[in-house]
Amino acid sequence: MIRLFGILAGLFFSAAALWAFGNGAVNYITDPTAPTAEHEFHLLPKELNLASDGPFGKFDKQQLQRGFQVYKEVCSACHSLRHVAFRDLAALGYNEAEVKAIAAGFQVPGIDPATGETTTRPGLPIDYFPKPFANDIAARAANNNAVPPDLSLITKARHEGPAYVYSLLTGFQDQPAELVAKFPDAKTPNGLHYNPYFANLNLAMAPPLTSEGQVAYGEGNPKPTVDRMAQDVSAFLVWTAEPSLDKRKQTGWPVLGFLLFATVLAYLSKKEIWRDKKGH
C-alpha cells in the first residue's frame, strides 16, 4: 500500500517537474531572453596581487599606511568607515602619538558640556571614523541619488573584493560606441559614469583617482600613480574588513601542525590496536 501510494506520488511530482520543464523549454526556444548591455559588457575584476594574499600572506604595513592616506584624503569625503576606530590604526604601525594626531585631525559628533547641545569635537583614539553625511537622505542629495556604501567591510561584501575595488577605481572609461550602437537605451545617463566593472555598468561615483600625485606619498614610498593608489587603498580596505587576518593565519599554521602530528599518532595507535584483529 505504501509502495503503491509512493509510486503514484513519485509519478505526480515527476510529471509536475517535467511539465514545468516542457513549458520552460518551449518558452526558452520561442521567447529567448533578450541580451542586455550588462550581460555583454560587464567585466570580471582584474587580477590584483596583495601581500596579504594566500595562506602565508601578511599585511604590508607600509602599503596599508599609504592606502589609509588615500582613504583619508580622497574616499573619506563621501564614504564612511564605521567599524574602524582610530585606535585600530596602531595595527598599521602608527605609534600612540601618531594615532592621537590622526584622530584629532577628524571632527567627530559630540555634546557641548556647557549647553548639552550637539556639536563636534576633535576625535580621540577611542572614537570611530565619523560619517561624512548626517543621514542617507543627505548622502543621496549630494551624490546623484546614490548612497556611498560604508567601506569597512567592502572587500568582504563583494565577490573577489580587493580586486573588485581596484578594478572599479581604475576602470572608468568612455562608454564603448558599440554598446550605444547595440543598446541605445543603455546609454550612460547624465551624471553617471561608465565603468564595466560595476554590476549595471553605470556608477554615480565620479572617478575619484584621476591624476598621478593626487595623494602625496612621503619619502621612501613608490610613485603615487593612479594604479598604485588604487592598489594601496584596496590593500587598506582588506585590513579594515578583517584586522585579525594576520593573526588568523599565524594561528592556523601551528594548529594545523599540531593536528597533523596528533593525527599521525592517532593513526599509529589505531594500527597498533588493530594489529591482531583483521577488520576492514
Add this chain to the structure above:
Amino acid sequence: MSFPWANHYEPKHPLMQWMDEKLPLPRFVYNAIGAGYPVPRNLNYFWNFGVLAGFCLVLQIVTGVILAMHYAPNALIAFDSTEHIMRDVNWGWLMRYAHANGASAFFVVVYLHIFRGFFFGSYKAPREMIWLLGVVIFLLMMATAFMGYVLPWGQMSFWGAKVITGLFGAIPLVGEPLQQWLLGGFAPDNAALNRFFSLHFLLPFVIAAVVILHIWALHIPGSSNPTGVEVKTESDTVPFHPYYTAKDGFGLGVFLILYCAMLFFLPNALGHPDNYIPANPMATPAHIVPEWYFWPFYAILRAFTFDFLFIPAKLMGVLAMFSSILVWFFLPWLDTSPVRSGHYRPLFRKFFFFGLIPTVLVLGYCGGAPAVEPYVMISQIATAYYFLHFLVILPLVSSIERPEPLPYSITESVLGSDDNADLKPAS
C-alpha cells in the same frame, strides 16, 4: 539489548563500586560507547561520520554559547554586534568563523552519514527507528541552521528569511496569516530576529536529546556493517573501545585538519559576500541564495515554474521541497529488498552511483546558480529523477533485482572463512 558475549562492567576501585551502586553512569557509558558495546569488526571509514556528527554538534553548541554571550539579537545592532565579535572580542573572530564553518562541516559530515545509510541500507529492519530519528535530527538541523544564518542580519540573512517564511504563504487559505504569525509581522524584523535567536539557542539541545534517542535505538539491534549481514557470533564483533575509539580518533584528526584548513585559510569561501552588507528591506540582492547545504532543496523549490493541473507553481515547489525530505521517512518501506548492502545489489548500485549521486550534485549546483536558463531546466530534469528514484525506482528495483550471494557471516567476509559456517547450514 546487547550480545551475550559483551564485556561486563566490573568496577575495581571502591569509589567506582560505590558510584556504580548509587548512579551507574560509568556503567552506562561503558555499555554505550565503551568496551561493553560489541560492534561489527568490518566497519569501513564511512562509519566514522556518526561520531563526527556528534563532535560537530558539541562544537556548535560550545562556540554558539560563547557567541551568544557577545551577540545582540536586536535588528538595530545585530549586524554591528557580529562585527564587534569579529574585531573587539578576544578570539571572537575564531569563535565566529569556527561556528559558521562548523555549520558547513556539520552538514558535510551528516550528508556523508545519510548517504552511507542510503548505500548500505542502514534504514532497513530492524533499524527503521534509528533512521526515522535520524531524519528528524536532519530536519531539526535544517531549521537550526536556517535561523542561525538569519542572526548576523546581513542582506542574505534578511532576504533568506523573507523567502523561506514566504514559503508558508503558499499554503492555501491559512498561508498568509500563518506567515505573519511565524514572523510576528509582515516582513522579517525585530520580532522575527528575536524568536529566531531564541529558537536557534533552543533547538541544538532538542537535537542533542534526539541524538540520545538515535543512539539508544542503535544499541538495540547494534550497528549495521558494510556487508549488511547481521552479527552471528563473537568473532564477528570487536568491543567499541579500544577498536573503534581508536579508529574514530584517527577519523576525527583527519576531519579536524580539513575543518581547520577552511577555518583559518578560507573562512569566507562558503559564505555569501552579500551577508557582509547590513540587512536592507529596500534593496533586494541580485540573487538570493541560501547556504550551500540547502542548495539541492532550493533547486527543487525553484524547479516548479508552471502551474500543474490546478496547483499553483509556488505551492507545488513548496510541496516538492518538503516532500523531497519527507520521502526519506518512508524509505524503510519503499525499498523492500531483503539485502541491505549496495555491495550485493547490482541494479540498486547502478541507480545509486549513476542516478542518485549525480542528481543530488546537479541539484546542488543549480540551487546555487541564479534562477535562469539553462539551470532551471536542468534542475527540473534532476527533480523529476529525484522523486522517481526514491518513490518508483527503489520499489521496482527491490522486486526485480537478483542480489549477488552474501557471505555467510562478517567473519567470513573479513577472513575468507568462518569456522562456524561448517557447523550450521547457511541460511
